[in-house]
Amino acid sequence: xxIIGLIAVFLCGCLLVYGASDFPGWGDPSSPxxxxxxxxxxxxxxxxxxxxxxVTSVLADYRGYDTMYETTVIFGAGIACFLLLRVVKKKxxxxxxxRHKATGITLRIKKGGKIPDKSNAFExxxxxxxxxxxxxxxxxxxxxxxxxxxxxxxxxxxxxxxxGGFQGGVILAASIILIAISxxxxxxxxxxxxxxxxxxxxxxxxxxxxxxxxxxxxxxxxLDYAALDSLLGSGMVMARSHGILIVEIGVGIAVMAVMICxxxxxxxxxxxxxxx
Amino acid sequence: xxxTVSILLFGGLFFFTGGCIGIxxxxxxxxxxxxxxxxxxxxxxxxxxxxxxxxLGGFSIGEILNGIKIMMIVAFVFITSPTATHAIVDAGVxxxxxxxxxxx
Numbered sequence: 001x002x003i004i005g006l007i008a009v010f011l012c013g014c015l016l017v018y019g020a021s022d023f024p025g026w027g028d029p030s031s032p033x034x035x036x037x038x039x040x041x042x043x044x045x046x047x048x049x050x051x052x053x054x055v056t057s058v059l060a061d062y063r064g065y066d067t068m069y070e071t072t073v074i075f076g077a078g079i080a081c082f083l084l085l086r087v088v089k090k091k092x093x094x095x096x097x098x099r100h101k102a103t104g105i106t107l108r109i110k111k112g113g114k115i116p117d118k119s120n121a122f123e124x125x126x127x128x129x130x131x132x133x134x135x136x137x138x139x140x141x142x143x144x145x146x147x148x149x150x151x152x153x154x155x156x157x158x159x160x161x162x163x164g165g166f167q168g169g170v171i172l173a174a175s176i177i178l179i180a181i182s183x184x185x186x187x188x189x190x191x192x193x194x195x196x197x198x199x200x201x202x203x204x205x206x207x208x209x210x211x212x213x214x215x216x217x218x219x220x221x222x223l224d225y226a227a228l229d230s231l232l233g234s235g236m237v238m239a240r241s242h243g244i245l246i247v248e249i250g251v252g253i254a255v256m257a258v259m260i261c262x263x264x265x266x267x268x269x270x271x272x273x274x275x276x
Numbered sequence: 277x278x279x280t281v282s283i284l285l286f287g288g289l290f291f292f293t294g295g296c297i298g299i300x301x302x303x304x305x306x307x308x309x310x311x312x313x314x315x316x317x318x319x320x321x322x323x324x325x326x327x328x329x330x331x332l333g334g335f336s337i338g339e340i341l342n343g344i345k346i347m348m349i350v351a352f353v354f355i356t357s358p359t360a361t362h363a364i365v366d367a368g369v370x371x372x373x374x375x376x377x378x379x380x
Contacts, residue, residue: 133366139359143352 049240056158060244064223067247068208071254075205078258082198085270097129098122126184126274140182147175155252159241165251169204172252173259185268194264194272197257204254208247215243281326288323291315304376305368313361317353324350 024031041054041062051057059067098107100122107122155168180188212223220227225243226236234242264272298311328343 130370133363136359136363136366139355142355146352 048237049244050237051159051241051244053159053161055162056164056244056248059164060247061223061225061240064212064247067251068212068223071205071208071251074258075201075254078198078201078261081262081265085265086272087270097125097127099125099129124186132183136182140178144175144178147178148172151175151252155248156245158248159244165248166255168248169252169255170259172256173263176256176260177263180263180267185264185272185274189264189272192260194261197261197264199257201254201257201261204250204252204257207250207253211243211246211250277329281330284322284326284329288319288321288326291319291322295319305373306365306375309361309365313358317357320353321350 024033028034041058045051045054045057049057049061051061095108095110095113098109099105100107102121106125151168151171153168154163154171155165158164158168176188176192179191211225211228214231215224215227216222218227218230225240227239228243229236229239232239232242268274292315295311295315298315299308302308302311324346328346331342331346332339
């Protein structure tokens with residue numbers, strides 16, 4: 001059986017090599033890919049959109065539909081993970097663990113038992129609790145704001161250098177996930193609740209599609225940012241540039257919220273009660 | 277300037293090489309983390325300083341900003357790399373790894 005598989009893989013490889021032999025050379029200026037569309041982008045991007053980073057202008061302006069549905073796919077992934085994993089019916093755990101901060105004594109309080117909610121002397125802990133490490137917590141807390149500033153920089157700087165909504169959104173989500181890893185899931189949920197993450201993921205897609213619809217209302221084609229000129233008052237070319245920025249912000253918000261939602265559901269097996 | 281940059285780069289490469297050999301040759305989990313945490317940080321410090329100096333061609337504002345950005349990478353690695361090593365060692369102790377001893 002293994003030999004048959006090997007032969008099949010080998011034949012497929014030979015077919016691929018045979019098919020690839022017809023490809024134009026790497027970076028060939030006379031290949032079809034670089035004779036029709038690419039020169040158009042390279043020559044006219046600066047003139048039409050005033051965005052020096054051609055990749056961003058192609059991503060968010062020339063192929064705006066494509067990116068809009070990419071964002072929708074990410075949103076769909078978040079919804080799918082939510083529907084598959086989230087345990088909607090709330091089953092209270094049989095018992096919960098509380099730790100007395102001063103002495104380190106752990107109390108197991110069974111269902112129906114009185115929970116010391118009001119006093120600050122007790123803290124709730126996970127069933128697989130390990131003592132908090134001060135070094136890790138402090139350095140993570142030190143880094144989180146810097147990571148978030150860098151994420152905003154990446155989103156805002158997508159016009160000029162590699163970056164944009166997808167990358168910046170993932171970095172923003174990483175800062176929240178870092179808190180969830182170095183503290184616990186409940187502290188991350190206090191900063192960004194499940195409701196907020198679900199809401200923001202929808203808001204992000206709404207900003208993108210809403211910008212397109214706004215262009216439609218202003219009398220241009222869907223996602224033709226030049227129509228935003230009448231609102232922004234900065235000229236047709238700069239309006240395209242600003243439109244790309246608005247859309248990138250929407251993408252960033254959607255990606256961040258979906259990543260956080262995925263992490264919450266995966267790390268706690270959908271219970272969002274306790275987890276990493 | 278070019279000579280300084282190459283000396284710093286080779287120093288960085290020396291530390292990186294030492295880190296690689298250390299990870300391969302040291303006997304157990306804990307001692308392997310020692311070169312992984314320390315020598316990489318030092319190698320990165322030297323090679324990034326070299327790159328920052330190299331990008332400081334004419335001392336214009338953009339070039340100085342580039343140099344500062346490169347040195348910020350070093351600052352962040354100085355914070356994060358020892359923390360990561362600390363966390364891994366902590367996890368190793370909790371998982372019950374015995375430290376290596378010469379005489380058993």
